Every structure is written in C-alpha cells, then in structure tokens.
Amino acid sequence: MKELELVRALTFDVFGTVVDWRGGVIREASALGRAKGLDADWSKFADLWRSLYQPAMSRVSSGELPWTKLDDLHRMNLMQVLDKFGIAGLSESEIEDLNHAWHRLDPWPDAIPGLNRLKRKFILVTLSNGNVALMVNMAKRAGLPWDAILGAEVAGHYKPQPQAYLRTAELLGIAPRECMMVAAHNRDLVAATSCGFHTAFVPRPAEHGPDQKTDLRPEAEYDVVAADFLDLAKKLGC
Amino acid sequence: MKELELVRALTFDVFGTVVDWRGGVIREASALGRAKGLDADWSKFADLWRSLYQPAMSRVSSGELPWTKLDDLHRMNLMQVLDKFGIAGLSESEIEDLNHAWHRLDPWPDAIPGLNRLKRKFILVTLSNGNVALMVNMAKRAGLPWDAILGAEVAGHYKPQPQAYLRTAELLGIAPRECMMVAAHNRDLVAATSCGFHTAFVPRPAEHGPDQKTDLRPEAEYDVVAADFLDLAKKLGC
Numbered sequence: 001m002k003e004l005e006l007v008r009a010l011t012f013d014v015f016g017t018v019v020d021w022r023g024g025v026i027r028e029a030s031a032l033g034r035a036k037g038l039d040a041d042w043s044k045f046a047d048l049w050r051s052l053y054q055p056a057m058s059r060v061s062s063g064e065l066p067w068t069k070l071d072d073l074h075r076m077n078l079m080q081v082l083d084k085f086g087i088a089g090l091s092e093s094e095i096e097d098l099n100h101a102w103h104r105l106d107p108w109p110d111a112i113p114g115l116n117r118l119k120r121k122f123i124l125v126t127l128s129n130g131n132v133a134l135m136v137n138m139a140k141r142a143g144l145p146w147d148a149i150l151g152a153e154v155a156g157h158y159k160p161q162p163q164a165y166l167r168t169a170e171l172l173g174i175a176p177r178e179c180m181m182v183a184a185h186n187r188d189l190v191a192a193t194s195c196g197f198h199t200a201f202v203p204r205p206a207e208h209g210p211d212q213k214t215d216l217r218p219e220a221e222y223d224v225v226a227a228d229f230l231d232l233a234k235k236l237g238c
Numbered sequence: 239m240k241e242l243e244l245v246r247a248l249t250f251d252v253f254g255t256v257v258d259w260r261g262g263v264i265r266e267a268s269a270l271g272r273a274k275g276l277d278a279d280w281s282k283f284a285d286l287w288r289s290l291y292q293p294a295m296s297r298v299s300s301g302e303l304p305w306t307k308l309d310d311l312h313r314m315n316l317m318q319v320l321d322k323f324g325i326a327g328l329s330e331s332e333i334e335d336l337n338h339a340w341h342r343l344d345p346w347p348d349a350i351p352g353l354n355r356l357k358r359k360f361i362l363v364t365l366s367n368g369n370v371a372l373m374v375n376m377a378k379r380a381g382l383p384w385d386a387i388l389g390a391e392v393a394g395h396y397k398p399q400p401q402a403y404l405r406t407a408e409l410l411g412i413a414p415r416e417c418m419m420v421a422a423h424n425r426d427l428v429a430a431t432s433c434g435f436h437t438a439f440v441p442r443p444a445e446h447g448p449d450q451k452t453d454l455r456p457e458a459e460y461d462v463v464a465a466d467f468l469d470l471a472k473k474l475g476c
Contacts, residue, residue, distance in 0.1 A: 071411065123374060123378060131409075131411070132386065132388070132409040132410065132411075133409065133410050133411025133412070134411075135386075136361060136363075136385055136386050136410060137411075139385065140361060140385060147374055147377065147378060147387075148370065148373075148374050148386070148387045149385075149386045149387070150370070153409065154392055154409075171369075171370040171371065171391065171392075172370065172371050172374065173309065173369070173370075173371025173372075173375075174371070
C-alpha cells in the first residue's frame with residue numbers, strides 16, 4: 001500500500017464502469033418505440049449502437065475524421081442503426097432526444113454511495129470518452145458527485161490514446177502516478193498503466209447483458225481489484 | 239423574466255466574485271511572515287501581487303508569452319513581489335506553498351448557501367482565469383459545489399477574450415444566451431454580453447479592501463443585479 005499513498009485523484013471511466021449504458025439505452029429506445037408504435041428488439045438495438053462506438057472513435061484517432069465529440073459520433077452511428085432496423089419517420093427532435101439517451105443513464109446501485117465515500121479522500125474526475133455536456137447532464141440528473149469533468153473532449157484525444165490520460169493529469173496539476181484510473185475495462189487500464197497511472201479494476205459483469213464474455217476478470221496486474229465502488233472505497237481506506 | 243427562462247447554466251467569475259482573494263492572500267502571506275520572522279505590510283503585498291495579474295494575462299493574450307497557466311503567472315509575479323519587498327531566503331517549497339495561497343481562498347459568507355440553492359435549478363460552472371488544478375483544489379477545500387470546472391485553461395484563452403466565454407458555452411452544449419455570467423466586475427460582464435451571454439452583477443465592495451473605488455456599481459445594463467448569491471438565488475426563482 002506504500003506506493004498507493006501517492007494517489008490524490010481517481011479518474012473514472014464512465015460508460016459501463018459508473019453507469020449502465022445498456023439498460024439505459026434499452027429503456028429510452030423502447031419508450032420511444034411504445035410512443036411511436038414501433039416494434040423491435042431494443043436490446044439488439046442498444047448492442048448494435050454500442051458496437052459502432054469504438055470504430056467511430058478510431059476514425060477520429062486515426063485522423064480519418066477531424067475531432068468529433070461523442071454526441072456527434074453517437075448521432076452518426078444512430079442513423080446507421082435506425083437504417084438497419086428499418087425505422088424511418090422519426091422527427092429531428094425525436095432523433096435528437098433518443099441520441100441524448102446517453103445523457104440519461106442510471107448509475108450502478110453502488111456507484112453513488114461509493115463515490116460519496118471516495119470523495120472525502122480523493123479528487124474524483126471523469127476520464128471518459130463522453131463529451132463535457134454529456135457528462136455534466138448525466139451527473140446533474142443522476143447526482144454523480146464529480147469534482148471535475150475532464151477526459152477526451154478537453155484533451156482533444158480519445159482513450160486509449162495516451163494524451164487523454166496525460167492531459168487529464170496535467171490539468172489536475174499532478175503526476176500520472178498520483179492518479180488512479182478506475183475502470184471495468186482491461187484495455188483502458190492497460191493504457192492508463194502505460195501512462196504511469198495507478199489502476200483499479202471494478203468488473204461490471206452485466207454491462208453487456210446476460211451473455212457477457214469480456215472483461216469478467218483482470219487480464220493484467222492492477223493495483224486494486226474491487227467488487228464494486230463500496231469495496232473500492234474500503235480497499236482505499238475511505 | 240421571459241428571456242431569462244432560457245438560462246440553463248450560470249458561469250461564475252471566481253476571484254473576488256465567489257472567494258475573497260485579498261483576505262486569503264493576506265492570511266497566508268502573514269502566516270509565512272510570522273513563521274519566518276519577516277515583517278511587512280501584507281495587505282500591500284497582496285495588492286501588489288494582484289496588480290500584476292491583468293498585465294501578465296495580457297502578455298499571453300497579446301501573444302508575447304505562449305499559453306501560460308495562472309499558477310505559473312502567479313509564480314512569475316510572486317518573484318517580482320518578493321524582490322520589491324526585499325524578501326529573500328525562502329526555500330523552493332516555501333515559495334511554492336505561498337504561490338498556492340490562491341488554491342486556499344475562502345468563499346464570501348453567502349457563496350456556499352447561495353450556490354447550493356442555485357444548483358437545484360442551474361448548471362454551475364467556473365468561468366475563471368484560474369487554471370483547472372487551482373479551481374479544483376479551491377473547490378475541494380472550500381466545498382464549492384461546481385458541476386464543472388471550465389474557463390480559461392480549458393478554452394486556451396484568458397477573459398475577456400471572447401473565446402473564453404464561447405468555448406465554455408460550446409463545451410456545455412448550449413448557446414451563449416442559455417448561459418448567465420455571474421461576476422463582481424463590469425469588464426467581465428461587458429465582455430460576456432458581447433458574446434451573447436446573459437449577465438448578473440453581484441458587487442463585492444470589500445474585494446479590494448476598505449478603500450475600493452471600482453466595481454461598486456453596475457456600469458452597463460445587466461439582466462440581474464443582486465446584493466449577494468442568496469439574493470441572486472431569490473431573483474432567479476430558486
């Protein structure tokens with residue numbers, strides 16, 4: 001634990017780690033479906049939409065697309081999903097509202113009590129690929145007690161690019177080793193480790209629904225592995 | 239009040255408007271003075287240090303200096319002030335700690351209760367020339383309930399440059415007219431007005447000490463003039 005005493009800020013992945021994006025998108029899409037008399041497998045709808053997330057960010061990171069905030073990538077992807085599902089005739093404001101389903105995701109049950117305990121000892125910061133407006137609106141609705149909203153948009157680089165992590169630490173005025181990345185995703189934590197961050201793995205085995213096969217276990221050495229945010233708080237002495 | 243119903247975010251000037259920089263710097267400098275057996279007029283020390291603030295930012299805005307965060311401008315200015323006061327022999331860590339006096343400023347007595355009321359209805363955001371680390375550390379120590387830390391460093395431009403205001407609105411995903419700038423300084427509010435922001439003037443007649451002559455009264459048309467943050471909350475229907 002000696003080295004861990006350096007940690008001053010916890011930087012959080014958000015989608016999947018803090019909030020249940022899949023349950024939220026299914027809830028919002030099926031509500032729109034009911035209102036419009038549309039029938040579809042909304043779980044598959046959510047999964048297809050999410051499956052386009054990484055490829056879209058990769059197009060930005062590769063330079064194929066200029067910087068595009070996540071709300072706009074979500075919107076481009078949504079148009080593809082609606083097309084694949086044969087859903088036509090939604091108004092501009094219905095599409096925009098559905099796109100903002102990502103602003104209205106609910107936290108996992110342990111997230112808020114865990115964050116409130118962690119906040120007494122640490123600076124709590126978002127280090128998400130979600131844009132600032134998305135993160136602010138989500139936090140406001142859900143009551144997430146962030147000390148700052150940083151991450152991809154402010155850094156101008158999507159995770160897992162190193163600039164996303166390094167710029168976040170720099171803006172906090174602290175060294176990477178004074179930060180601990182908290183995520184449910186091995187890829188994120190491995191990238192954070194390469195940048196000199198400490199790491200905490202909090203698996204979310206229901207993130208992708210009942211048949212999840214990925215990120216069930218730590219696939220590298222992390223400083224902490226915790227069952228949920230309350231367990232994380234306990235393991236970090238909060 | 240019709241037009242004011244558009245407002246979704248309150249963007250705050252911080253030094254002078256939310257916190258008492260002069261009292262805080264006097265407190266921290268005189269504590270160091272006592273510890274080191276130094277005698278000086280610490281009010282004059284604080285006033286001289288602050289007087290170098292605008293000129294230093296102007297050197298960045300004019301392009302004479304590359305982007306330099308406020309902590310670093312404060313440090314350059316502090317070295318000049320120490321020199322003028324003939325104070326020598328401070329260690330590097332004593333100088334750094336004194337420079338971080340700006341991270342440890344206390345809010346005006348109405349600020350926290352007022353912000354807590356305003357937070358129920360509005361997104362509360364810093365739009366300060368202070369850098370992110372300074373704002374985060376100040377908020378954490380004082381309990382300032384910001385929803386996001388934005389402003390000059392994230393925008394890469396110091397107020398009153400329009401980019402500081404416009405980039406803040408853009409990151410929040412809202413139009414300038416959906417923002418209200420809250421400040422104790424006419425210059426800041428006039429610049430925000432030019433960017434299409436709504437405005438609230440909250441005079442802080444003790445900001446510069448007992449002989450303050452500036453910013454005692456509104457010098458332009460603002461949407462709201464409030465005696466303090468509790469009055470602002472009342473006038474905005476919180």
